[in-house]
Amino acid sequence: MKKIVSVVLMLTMVFALLAACSGNEGAEPSKASAPTKNTQAASEPQKDGPKVTLRFATNYVANQPMGPMQQQILDQFKRDFPNVTIAMEESAGNDLQTKIKMDAVSDRIPDVFNYWRMDPVFGLDGIAKAGQLADLSDWVKSDPAFKDLFDDDFWKTATLEGKTYGVPIVMYFMQMFVNKEILDKAGIAVPQTFEELLAATKALKAKGYVPWGINTQADSLANRLYNYVMNGMLTNERALKMHSGQESMNVPEVVKALTLLKELVVGNIPEDAVALNTDAVISKYINTEKSALFESGSFSTPLIKPEIQAKMVAIDFPLIPDGAQKTKTIEKDLTNLYYVSAKSWADTDKRPYIQELLRRLTSREAGKSYAEKAGQNIPMKGVEVDPVKIGRLAFDAQKLTAKLPANKWLNAVMKPDQRTKFESKMGAFYGGQITPEKLAEDLNAIFYSK
Structure with a gap:
């Protein structure tokens, strides 16, 4: 605890001194x-x-x-x-x-x-x-x-x-991958629409798989799905405004997006998702083929075993039904x-x-x-x-990425204390402890100050 306090005090001094430096005037110029x-x-x-x-x-x-x-x-x-x-x-x-x-x-x-x-x-x-x-x-x-x-x-x-x-x-980019061999054996087509993605999730669970091999730790892979669903429903521009405090989040569109996210994720991820980092979730669920759906950063691809990669295909994240975003995009x-x-x-x-x-x-x-x-x-x-x-x-993933317009990571506009509160609330949501309606209220309290 003393070490944490010391680090906080040090960084507080850093930014205080930086603010002071930015106001210095009148110094004699040199070369x-x-x-x-x-x-x-x-x-x-x-x-x-x-x-x-x-x-x-x-x-x-x-x-x-x-x-x-x-x-x-x-x-x-x-x-x-x-x-x-x-x-x-x-x-x-x-x-x-x-x-x-x-x-x-x-x-x-x-x-x-x-x-x-x-x-x-x-x-x-x-x-x-x-x-x-x-x-x-x-x-x-x-x-x-x-x-x-x-x-x-x-x-x-x-x-x-x-x-x-x-x-x-x-x-980096956040790419979605599916284990096509698992889908083929289960008689599930590679999903092209959000409705097909939801149906594939349910079918995989019914056949004994953990559909999504993702985690819910801080900066989680589950939160990257949150980014895609929110951007698809609102557009990236509007979602960034909400997460930077320029617009209320307690609106029907956000509740609808969170409802779709709940259907996609809650109950369809590893029971120990909160305890796993990205490396561990890949090792435990993707490389063992316990999960067929994976969405992660491009930096994670080398962690997937070559023999598993051979069974996987990269796909675009589908458009959200009735969403404001009409063109597929990718977070990069x-x-x-x-x-x-x-x-x-x-x-x-x-x-x-x-x-x-x-x-x-x-x-x-x-x-x-x-x-x-x-x-x-x-x-x-x-x-x-x-x-x-x-x-x-x-x-293949890079080829798909190159042709798609970019979404900006929503966390990029969050202040550090907001991000900590956000990740805590999202963790509770993925654990089934918060409803979409309550989460919209909680997120609004975190980000919207007007």
């Missing part, structure tokens, strides 16, 4: 902090240019799939520009979040670093608003390296209050982006090298290696990925 027009630097990086040291922070460490791929690019960059020293600052996993927040307090953000999206839960939005991240807007719009490289949906994720702060690296977003310190961007010696490094780290060539060698899902367009190297199921 590293003087404002400059945010366009591509006139000079190109030179091998015989000034001696430059770039602090590079990452959680892509050596034992992680992306670590070696990123390091190869950095090593080649250092060979091409021997005047540049790259000082690595590595943090494992979520430790990178704490590091960047503490660096922000000390006003020493690394020159270049990878990080999550600018969702409130990750904390980078406050650092951007405090003026410590470089505004890359003009550069990414004008540099030919980024022309037609990413969809607008991904640039939107990299943008906050009209300013683009990040360049995409890897992405960025997981990581590269960011730059505002001070470093203003440094005329450093900026040409930072720009060249970002071009290389986010190029199509880099994306191909991230996909084929590190098993990542990539946002770069026009990359020819070898299906043999990434697996047939992952390849």
Whole structure:
């Protein structure tokens, strides 16, 4: 408990100090902090240019799939520009979040670093608003390296209050899979409509299967189904407004969506769903073929045994009956982006090298290696990925994803305390303890403040 309190106090101090930093004015500008027009630097990086040291922070460490791929690019960059020293600052996993927040307090953000999206839960939005991240807007719009490289949906994720702060690296999507062999043996067609999906769920349960191999832990796979049903009933735009407190959730459409979600999920998931993380639910229910229906992030596909993958097919999540969304969509977003310190961007010696490094780290060539060698899902367009190297199921899922418009994750607009309350209520709902009508009231109390 003392450790939890200490962490909370530390992060409270971080954001208080960031707020104070954003109000500082009157400091004498220097070469590293003087404002400059945010366009591509006139000079190109030179091998015989000034001696430059770039602090590079990452959680892509050596034992992680992306670590070696990123390091190869950095090593080649250092060979091409021997005047540049790259000082690595590595943090494992979520430790990178704490590091960047503490660096922000000390006003020493690394020159270049990878990080999550600018969702409130990750904390980078406050650092951007405090003026410590470089505004890359003009550069990414004008540099030919980024022309037609990413969809607008991904640039939107990299943008906050009209300013683009990040360049995409890897992405995720929430794909639905079915074990077609189980369905065939049970005489069930691959569902194409929501009504057929409900019917398949009931038929699988009647034959002794746990229909959905999903969990209900925090950030659960069950909540991803919630996203699809809510978006289908309301549209993603309206659902985001509700979860960001701009519109009441205690309305008939939400009750109807929650009623359909109850019919789809409650009683059709593992009894121990609340105790399982994604890895465990795949191991216990998908890889043992106790469940035939699976909906999860693209990052989970490699956890499915190859012999099970061979029996599975990726399908689109169907439209919701009488829903406002008339076109099939898919939840997809960025997981990581590269960011730059505002001070470093203003440094005329450093900026040409930072720009060249970002071009290389986010190029199509880099994306191909991230996909084929590190098993990542990539946002770069026009990359020819070898299906043999990434697996047939992952390849098929990516093809479906590429053709569908994007939904944004509803949790992305939740404040951390709201998200905690939301996940608690949803857990009770999946356990059959809350009715759709009561859940609509409870969610409204969490999100709607007017």
